[in-house]
Amino acid sequence: VNTSSGHVLIVDDEPSVREALRQVLVGRGYEVRTAEDGYAALEAVALERPDVLLLDLRMPGLDGVEVSRRVRSVSRLEIIVVSAVTDEPQKIRALDAGADDYVTKPFSVEELLARLRSAMRRARQSGADELVITAGPIVVDQIARRVTMAGQEVRLSTAEYEVVRILVLHPDRVMTHRHLLSSALGSQYADALEYLRTLINQIRRKLEPEPRRPRFIITEPGIGYRLRADSAD
Amino acid sequence: VDPDDSVPALLFLGVVGLSAWDGGLGPALVATLLGGLAIDYFFETPPYVLEVTSNRTFMDIGAFLLMAVLVGLLHHRLRLINSRLAAERDRAEAAVQARDDLMATVSHALRTPLTAIQVSLFSLCDEGQQLELADRKELLSGVAAEAQRLVHFVNDALALNRLENVPPVRREWNDAGEVVWAVADRCQPQLEGRAIALSIPDELPLMQVDAGLLDQALTALLENVGAHTPPGTPVWIDGGLDGHELWICVSDSGPGIPEGDRERIFEKYERIDGRGPGVGLGLPLARAAARAQGGRLWVEPSKHGGAQFVLRLPVTLASGAAAA
Numbered sequence: 355v356n357t358s359s360g361h362v363l364i365v366d367d368e369p370s371v372r373e374a375l376r377q378v379l380v381g382r383g384y385e386v387r388t389a390e391d392g393y394a395a396l397e398a399v400a401l402e403r404p405d406v407l408l409l410d411l412r413m414p415g416l417d418g419v420e421v422s423r424r425v426r427s428v429s430r431l432e433i434i435v436v437s438a439v440t441d442e443p444q445k446i447r448a449l450d451a452g453a454d455d456y457v458t459k460p461f462s463v464e465e466l467l468a469r470l471r472s473a474m475r476r477a478r479q480s481g482a483d484e485l486v487i488t489a490g491p492i493v494v495d496q497i498a499r500r501v502t503m504a505g506q507e508v509r510l511s512t513a514e515y516e517v518v519r520i521l522v523l524h525p526d527r528v529m530t531h532r533h534l535l536s537s538a539l540g541s542q543y544a545d546a547l548e549y550l551r552t553l554i555n556q557i558r559r560k561l562e563p564e565p566r567r568p569r570f571i572i573t574e575p576g577i578g579y580r581l582r583a584d585s586a587d
Numbered sequence: 588v589d590p591d592d593s594v595p596a597l598l599f600l601g602v603v604g605l606s607a608w609d610g611g612l613g614p615a616l617v618a619t620l621l622g623g624l625a626i627d628y629f630f631e632t633p634p635y636v637l638e639v640t641s642n643r644t645f646m647d648i649g650a651f652l653l654m655a656v657l658v659g660l661l662h663h664r665l666r667l668i669n670s671r672l673a674a675e676r677d678r679a680e681a682a683v684q685a686r687d688d689l690m691a692t693v694s695h696a697l698r699t700p701l702t703a704i705q706v707s708l709f710s711l712c713d714e715g716q717q718l719e720l721a722d723r724k725e726l727l728s729g730v731a732a733e734a735q736r737l738v739h740f741v742n743d744a745l746a747l748n749r750l751e752n753v754p755p756v757r758r759e760w761n762d763a764g765e766v767v768w769a770v771a772d773r774c775q776p777q778l779e780g781r782a783i784a785l786s787i788p789d790e791l792p793l794m795q796v797d798a799g800l801l802d803q804a805l806t807a808l809l810e811n812v813g814a815h816t817p818p819g820t821p822v823w824i825d826g827g828l829d830g831h832e833l834w835i836c837v838s839d840s841g842p843g844i845p846e847g848d849r850e851r852i853f854e855k856y857e858r859i860d861g862r863g864p865g866v867g868l869g870l871p872l873a874r875a876a877a878r879a880q881g882g883r884l885w886v887e888p889s890k891h892g893g894a895q896f897v898l899r900l901p902v903t904l905a906s907g908a909a910a911a
Contacts, residue, residue, distance in 0.1 A: 438745070442799065443755060458742075460738040460742070462738075547759055547760045548760040551760055551761065551762050551765075551793055555762065555765075566764065566765075566768055566789065567772065572769065573766065575769055575798040575802035576757065576759070576797065576799025576800075
């Protein structure tokens with residue numbers, strides 16, 4: 355029944371930004387709803403069930419971090435936070451709270467559309483229930499706990515396997531250090547950043563053709579890691 | 588003091604007061620002493636003898652002295668307050684001047700692209716004007732480029748403002764090589780196809796450093812290379828550990844920086860060649876990002892013929908890691 359590219363909810367307290375974004379996204383075939391604050395956003399999430407939430411971080415009342423937290427506790431929809439350069443700490447808190455990705459305001463429309471496409475892809479194939487998950491040439495068999503890279507088996511330790519599994523489960527999504535550590539190894543490891551660096555280093559040596567110039571596991575300095583699913587570009 | 592004596596006494600008192608007012612405490616005391624002696628010499632009985640014979644003379648001299656000290660102190664205070672006020676006023680005037688200069692530069696940086704956008708949009712919206720499709724496209728891409736310039740400027744200005752005021756430093760365990768590689772990879776569009784020769788030892792230990800700030804500094808340095816060196820010339824990025832300092836050099840084979848300009852290029856809104864897309868915030872931003880975590884950034888001649896930017900950051904090394 356639904357022939358649109360997907361359903362997006364834009365949350366921004368700035369009417370001009372809301373309207374401009376709505377125009378762009380409608381033009382790209384998205385079904386678009388807008389909300390002017392955090393409470394309206396929560397209501398729209400419950401009623402409209404959007405695929406992707408485009409969420410401004412800085413809003414009066416309920417801010418973006420809090421909206422991320424509340425939405426994430428009831429829904430698995432994709433959250434892209436829109437932050438200003440000066441909101442770095444809030445951005446990381448929003449990602450920790452469950453937001454999936456971010457764009458920095460003012461952003462280019464191409465960048466936003468690219469992020470949106472990735473988010474839609476993830477929304478369509480939430481792979482947690484699938485036994486075999488794929489991201490580009492990387493395949494994770496969650497039953498056999500086996501990882502293959504372009505058909506070749508990659509031998510990983512248990513911790514390495516868990517990190518890869520979480521990254522492949524969330525392709526193109528920024529995983530903060532804390533989020534990645536606690537999802538892969540348990541919340542008691544949330545601050546074990548030294549350990550994470552070592553793990554990522556080892557995983558890259560086994561998985562990446564050029565470990566120092568990673569094509570798949572991309573570093574977001576000061577924030578976390580992102581698995582690039584289509585490394586064609 | 589006899590009624591007859593009160594005239595000279597008052598006269599001398601006046602002289603003492605004036606000296607104190609004009610010259611401060613020192614001259615007032617000298618005037619007091621001279622005045623006292625003169626009254627004694629000329630007017631006290633016996634006259635023309637320097638000899639204190641009455642208590643009145645003592646009292647006269649005492650009164651002069653008191654007067655001199657009070658007026659002198661008062662004068663001293665006033666002078667101090669005056670000079671302080673003058674210094675404050677100079678500082679305020681300098682600040683106002685600096686702010687005016689800054690406002691002029693900033694509004695120029697904002698107004699130029701805005702004017703271009705406005706004029707282009709006017710042409711595009713003007714129904715009387717029949718524009719060829721190619722012309723419309725050109726105008727629109729001009730608008731997009733100017734808007735992009737504005738975005739870049741506002742981003743840099745905000746980031747710089749934040750670094751100069753309350754730099755949020757987050758030192759975390761990082762693999763410096765990993766950060767440098769990530770930034771170099773991401774900056775390829777800004778480098779427009781320039782070859783990157785990156786050399787950082789693989790076996791660097793983990794170190795505590797703010798990767799976000801390191802990213803900002805390196806990004807600004809690479810954008811600077813992209814804007815100010817001839818297209819197609821390579822960029823060299825070298826790095827390593829020197830004791831407890833991480834060093835990273837970004838060098839090019841471009842025109843280099845004349846010796847007299849090597850500090851000036853780190854000043855806000857300074858652009859030595861007036862070219863490039865920037866407005867002179869990139870290098871100040873890079874330096875502010877270095878300084879925010881206690882580091883340094885300077886420029887020197889590169890062995891490749893151009894400029895070499897040297898970034899040195901103090902780091903904490905993982906326990907057991909030997910500094911090479």
